[in-house]
Amino acid sequence: MGLSDISRxxxxxxxxxxxxxxxxxxxxxxxxxxxxxxxxxxxxxxESVKAEWEEWMRSREIVAKEDSHDTVGFICLDKSGNxxxxxxxxxxxxxxxxxxxxxxxxxxxxxxxxxxxxxVVEYLRNGQxxxxxxxxxISRLQHIPRPQGKQTMxxxxxxxxxxxxxxxxxxxxxxIDASNPHRGxxxxxxxxxxxxxxxxxxxxxxxxxxxxx
Numbered sequence: 001m002g003l004s005d006i007s008r009x010x011x012x013x014x015x016x017x018x019x020x021x022x023x024x025x026x027x028x029x030x031x032x033x034x035x036x037x038x039x040x041x042x043x044x045x046x047e048s049v050k051a052e053w054e055e056w057m058r059s060r061e062i063v064a065k066e067d068s069h070d071t072v073g074f075i076c077l078d079k080s081g082n083x084x085x086x087x088x089x090x091x092x093x094x095x096x097x098x099x100x101x102x103x104x105x106x107x108x109x110x111x112x113x114x115x116x117x118x119x120v121v122e123y124l125r126n127g128q129x130x131x132x133x134x135x136x137x138i139s140r141l142q143h144i145p146r147p148q149g150k151q152t153m154x155x156x157x158x159x160x161x162x163x164x165x166x167x168x169x170x171x172x173x174x175x176i177d178a179s180n181p182h183r184g185x186x187x188x189x190x191x192x193x194x195x196x197x198x199x200x201x202x203x204x205x206x207x208x209x210x211x212x213x
Contacts, residue, residue, distance in 0.1 A: 002027045005041045006034050010086045073103035075164045083166065094118040099125045100166055102134070106159035106175070114141050120163050130163045130171025131212035137161060138173040138208060156180050160188035160206060168194070170213050172206035 003009045012034045016025055025033050035041065073087040075095075085093045085101040092108070094117040095101035102120035104111045111117075116137055123133035141159060160174035174188030182188075187205040192213065204211050 003030050003034065005031065005044065006039055007042045007044050008039065010084070012037070012039060013086075071105040073105050073162065075101045075103055075162065075170075077164060077166075077168050081166060083164065092117045094121050096121050096125070098166065100130070100133075100164055102137075102161055102163040104159060104161040107153045107157065109153065110141060110157060110159055113144060116141060116159070116161055120161055124163065124165055129212065130165050130169045131173070131210040132171075134161050134163050134171045134173035134206070135208070135210035138175060138210070142175060142208075158182050160190075162190050162206075170204065171210060172204055172212075173208065173210035174206050175208060177207040 003012060006012055012030065015037045016022060016030075016033065019037070020033070071087060071089045073093065074085070076084045078084075083095050083097050083101045085095045085103050087093050087103050087105070089108075092104045092111045092115070093102065094115075100121055102117040104116045114137070119137045119140065120133045123136050124130065128136065138159065138161060142157065157175045157180070160172065160176065162170070162172045164170050170190075170192050172188060172190045176182050176186060176188045178186040187207045190204040190206055190211075191201045192204055193201045204213060
């Protein structure tokens, strides 16, 4: 939504879903809508977070533009079986509360070409498990013909997708592997946590073959 001064952008997105005739609002229009719906203007950059970020910037060497940013995506399933999904920047997401949800990150323009997150959920709808749904969607993306010389965000195709079905099963897949590493890593790291199972988030390593827990 491109919101500023709002600490709960996903709640604003939900208000658009439930109360607006539009599917999406962006930028200043989204900001004004949020205020009209009773969301308060807040300083969302805490001084402690700003200081941590400044220290992080001082302690690292930014060697390339693509190494200076990233996307955060998440999927949540509550005790009542309700699914929610969100993403921070140029990824993609889709959620069907009767089937499952998916969120993607990486080359946003490439993700758009196959509506990747929607495609994963459709594979779930057709009976695939979460790992296979993600793997099939990534495979389809990899095999789309690309015009010779077309520029992309990264030097090679760099996309990851995570999915969860309505039973809480988690799967992921990516274009990342030993032959196509990203930032020196031959897999797409996915952090997950289940209440009552682990005290700390665990890491799932997803490559082109997919992974599932």
